[in-house]
Amino acid sequence: MSQAHILIVDDEPGIAEIIGAYLERDGFEASWLSTGAAVLPWLATVQPDLILLDLMLPEVDGMTLCRTIRTTSSVPIIMVTARVDEIDRLLGLELGADDYICKPFSPREVVARIKAVLRRQAPTATAAPPxxxxxxxxxxxxxxxxxxxxxxxxxxxxxxxxxxxxxxxxxxxxxxxxxxxxxxxxxxxxxxxxxxxxxxxxxxxxxxxxxxxxxxxxxxxxxxxxxxx
Missing domain, CATH: 1.10.10.10 (Winged helix-like DNA-binding domain superfamily/Winged helix DNA-binding domain)
Known part of the structure; x- marks a missing residue:
């Protein structure tokens, strides 16, 4: 997990810089995109281990991106937003998000959530008989x-x-x-x-x-x- 590559998609440079610094301090590799339109072309050439995806983005919103990414990829996605109503939460999860975190948050909480989602990629359950x-x-x-x-x-x-x-x-x-x-x-x-x-x-x-x-x-x-x- 220490070398996992995390893509941060957020239009607020200050938030992205802080989260990136915390991730790199914990041994992760972090990349940052500031617009929704830049995400799909970037994913065509790079395969991150997890995407931290803001809901409110310029050009293409996070919900649309999550829906599109899920048609071709199962990469873990954590959605980030200041909108806390339950309808948005459920919609985000139904689109295939693996977790949901609301602003304001601490960078340590974000890193902890990322580690938790990455751990869940390796289920400990015993395989069911075929x-x-x-x-x-x-x-x-x-x-x-x-x-x-x-x-x-x-x-x-x-x-x-x-x-x-x-x-x-x-x-x-x-x-x-x-x-x-x-x-x-x-x-x-x-x-x-x-x-x-x-x-x-x-x-x-x-x-x-x-x-x-x-x-x-x-x-x-x-x-x-x-x-x-």
Whole structure:
């Protein structure tokens, strides 16, 4: 993790400079772009390990960028904004963001969030048995259903890995958050619903008519591979 490359996308030079300095002090490599329009051309030639993406950007906003990046890449994205209403938070997560941090914040908090998201790229869950057409490999972060590979974000993959390790076990939102947030309790419960919604949509596209991740009303979610029989 010490040599991870972080792309900072923010139109405020002062904030970007401070965050970059803190990241470099912790051993990261940091790059900075000040406009949304510069991001996609930059990503065409450079592959960062994580993107710290401001919501309010000139030319192309952060939401649009996140949506576009997610069509071709699962690079972790932390969205940054001064807009704190829940609708924006949920929308950001539904677009594929891996975390969300609100201004004002301390540079140390940002660095801690970045480290937490990068740690989550390497799930510790044991691989589920590849029976009945379902395969999930934590080493390569590849999941497939009936031979169809599923393109998942790191957060979606970790959720699936946790659920699939214990088929039939019901996990509450709080339990899933414990696996995802590494102690950052300000990650809110409803973000789990957004990630699960995206995960179920992708699983359904790979295996129509099969409901691998099931809702348990009033409790949480469970994984059932029996539908693959």
């Amino acid at each position: 029976d009945q057409g379902f395969v999930i490999d934590p080493e390569t972060m590849i999941a497939s259903v009936k031979g169809v590979r599923i393109d998942l974000t790191p957060t979606e993959f970790k959720l699936l890995a946790v659920l699939a390790t214990h088929p039939g076990k019901v996990y509450s939102r709080a339990q899933l958050l414990d696996h995802l947030s590494d102690g950052y309790k300000d990650v809110f419960d409803r973000s789990i619903d957004s990630h699960i919604k995206n995960l179920r949509r992708k699983l359904a596209a790979a295996a129509p008519g099969v409901e691998l991740v099931q809702s348990v009303y009033g409790v949480g979610y469970r994984f059932e591979r029996s539908d693959l029989a």
